[in-house]
Amino acid sequence: MFFTYLGRELTKRKRQSALVATGLAIAIALVVVVNAVSGGIKSAQTQALSGLYGIGTDISVSKEAEPGQGGPRFDVGSADGKTSGTKRTFSKSQLRSEPFIGTITETELAKVKSVAGVTASIATLKLNSITFNGTLPTFSQDGSRGGPVGPDQDGNMPAPPTGGSDGAGGSSFDVTTFTVEGVGVSLQKIGPLASVDVESGRNFAAADEGTYVALVDSSYASTNSVLAGDKLTIGGKKFTVVGIVASNSTAASTPSNVYIPIDVAQALSSNSGVYSNVYVSADSSANLETIKAAIEKKVPGLTVKTSSDLASTVGGSLATASSLVNDMGGWLSIIVLLAAFGTSILFTTSGVNRRIREFGTLKAIGWRSRRVVGQVVGESLVNGLIGGVAGIGLGLAGVWAVNNWAPSLSATVARATNGFAGGPGGFGGPGRDNAAAAALNLTLHASIDPAMIFVAIGFSVLGGLLAGAFGGLRAARLSPSVALRSFE
Amino acid sequence: MYFLSEVTKTYKGKRGLVNAVDGINLEIKQGEMISIQGPTGGGKSTLLQLLGALDKPTSGSVVFEDQAMQGMSDRDLADFRSKKIGFVFQSFNLIPTLTALENVEMALVPLGIERGERARCALEALESVGLGDRATHLPSELSGGQQQRVAIARAIVKEPSVLLADEPTGNLDEATRDEIVGLLVKLWKDKGITLIVVTHDSQIAKKTQRHLNIKDGKLTENSAA
Numbered sequence: 071m072f073f074t075y076l077g078r079e080l081t082k083r084k085r086q087s088a089l090v091a092t093g094l095a096i097a098i099a100l101v102v103v104v105n106a107v108s109g110g111i112k113s114a115q116t117q118a119l120s121g122l123y124g125i126g127t128d129i130s131v132s133k134e135a136e137p138g139q140g141g142p143r144f145d146v147g148s149a150d151g152k153t154s155g156t157k158r159t160f161s162k163s164q165l166r167s168e169p170f171i172g173t174i175t176e177t178e179l180a181k182v183k184s185v186a187g188v189t190a191s192i193a194t195l196k197l198n199s200i201t202f203n204g205t206l207p208t209f210s211q212d213g214s215r216g217g218p219v220g221p222d223q224d225g226n227m228p229a230p231p232t233g234g235s236d237g238a239g240g241s242s243f244d245v246t247t248f249t250v251e252g253v254g255v256s257l258q259k260i261g262p263l264a265s266v267d268v269e270s271g272r273n274f275a276a277a278d279e280g281t282y283v284a285l286v287d288s289s290y291a292s293t294n295s296v297l298a299g300d301k302l303t304i305g306g307k308k309f310t311v312v313g314i315v316a317s318n319s320t321a322a323s324t325p326s327n328v329y330i331p332i333d334v335a336q337a338l339s340s341n342s343g344v345y346s347n348v349y350v351s352a353d354s355s356a357n358l359e360t361i362k363a364a365i366e367k368k369v370p371g372l373t374v375k376t377s378s379d380l381a382s383t384v385g386g387s388l389a390t391a392s393s394l395v396n397d398m399g400g401w402l403s404i405i406v407l408l409a410a411f412g413t414s415i416l417f418t419t420s421g422v423n424r425r426i427r428e429f430g431t432l433k434a435i436g437w438r439s440r441r442v443v444g445q446v447v448g449e450s451l452v453n454g455l456i457g458g459v460a461g462i463g464l465g466l467a468g469v470w471a472v473n474n475w476a477p478s479l480s481a482t483v484a485r486a487t488n489g490f491a492g493g494p495g496g497f498g499g500p501g502r503d504n505a506a507a508a509a510l511n512l513t514l515h516a517s518i519d520p521a522m523i524f525v526a527i528g529f530s531v532l533g534g535l536l537a538g539a540f541g542g543l544r545a546a547r548l549s550p551s552v553a554l555r556s557f558e
Numbered sequence: 559m560y561f562l563s564e565v566t567k568t569y570k571g572k573r574g575l576v577n578a579v580d581g582i583n584l585e586i587k588q589g590e591m592i593s594i595q596g597p598t599g600g601g602k603s604t605l606l607q608l609l610g611a612l613d614k615p616t617s618g619s620v621v622f623e624d625q626a627m628q629g630m631s632d633r634d635l636a637d638f639r640s641k642k643i644g645f646v647f648q649s650f651n652l653i654p655t656l657t658a659l660e661n662v663e664m665a666l667v668p669l670g671i672e673r674g675e676r677a678r679c680a681l682e683a684l685e686s687v688g689l690g691d692r693a694t695h696l697p698s699e700l701s702g703g704q705q706q707r708v709a710i711a712r713a714i715v716k717e718p719s720v721l722l723a724d725e726p727t728g729n730l731d732e733a734t735r736d737e738i739v740g741l742l743v744k745l746w747k748d749k750g751i752t753l754i755v756v757t758h759d760s761q762i763a764k765k766t767q768r769h770l771n772i773k774d775g776k777l778t779e780n781s782a783a
Binding site: 071074075078079081082083427428430431432433434435437438439441549550554 | 610613636640649653654664667668712
């Protein structure tokens, strides 16, 4: 009888049922769409970051330079360069650690790897290759060198300098810099080379360990006309470019310009046995904060960033959309959901009020209050479920519409050559050029999380239960004599 | 069967406390047919509700078959009503979304009777009031007299000890009134139940054995209607 009565009430009181279900459906649909778009944005952020930080990287570890470690230096000795007449031509290539970036020792790396929840880790060494080409005046022609700058005792001014690039003691320099990352030569599932395709040539092989071979990012290669098989001077050594690699994600380029075997990078930069970055893969995305805290506790002084920390480095319309969906969309969902719950409660309670005579009669013929309440809650629950199912359908249609529209989002991500933008010692560090940012265009693809369907059903059941609880409470408190007296 | 002693029921009205029923003493025997008459607001319906365990007295005692109702919980009162009392209301009080048969079945739901048996009993009750062929009709598809017959079927389907009718013909025309009164009297005779009818109609009151009159909450008994 419960279901017969319930079914009849819902079908015969279509207007009320439809109003309650529609309110809930709109709220649930909004929750589904906001969640799907939010998921799509997160996915776009991950996509934007993956090209720069490597697919599969959940946590990135770096270290801030200790005070006094200083920035880049370029020493020119008196014997450096070749003198030709009044000109001294000079060319020098250095491979240096990135300024303000500290190094992670093998011991520290082992400690990071030993943290519970760390399933894989890749350590790399990020370096800067600086090549200095220029013309200097010869020091012997500079009469003021080591002497007074002003007039001599007789009031004669020192002779003007001669030589150099302009013949008047001037200098002319070309400074070429590019980023170099020392990486392991075996196949990597995380890290900078995890998300690359070899456009030409080949990838690293085990035999490349200890050799002067390099992989070059395709963007850098095309800008600088580098081809597979070419020679590249890094740290004063000639490297053979064995392959040109391109990011296989939407990122325009890979994290670094050039990749060389880690052991070679360490040797050439005088950084034996140390690393600048560790890419960490975690067992579960739910554990990221725990793992981050564990690493920070186990190895104090490390800068540990999770993927959500990295997501904050994404700018452009993607960031705007993200904050819009997460802030406004989230609040809008909550408000609409609360409004729908409120409406359901209002309609159910007013429905109970309209049915006072009915419930009074049921109590008069022997129905216990609990049975009457059960009936009200049952009706409300089914109404909520109908609203939930309709809301999911509406939400799926909304998601389909979003995906059909396929809005394009731009993302700018600071190219953190130390691995992580904005963090201590990273690109946000003092005195650094922060202009190196990757601009990407991504298509938003809203995706439905299957768990969201259950959450939506849960919301609709909750809405139904809340409405039923309020309506049922009204029905339970109803005295049959009062109910019957009110209209008899 | 019923024994009411100094029963008072007080309500909070706009002008203070009102004694709807004021110190009533009454004994009703099994199988009696009683009419309760009186002016509007005199306390007829309140007395009927006290007899039907829809309400508890403010003071005094209502005893039914040696069971004092004022000491019973709401749940026990509901169980008592489901087994012992049949109600017939002036406005029929049928559930508009259910068919005649389902409306009658509703009275058997609290008794935990199995679905098939419930439907069989309900149909039997409908047939006993001459509406076997209207079982699948909604109340809106029935005339006033037919609706009241369904309400009577709902009241008698559980074979109660007492049938309480509150102005059962108040919403019916004269011809239908006689029809319904005839039906109630027939059921009283056939089933041997106690029938208590609240009515304004002296024609109905004349057909009963005892005639009670209630005014300002005070009960008096007339020897003849």
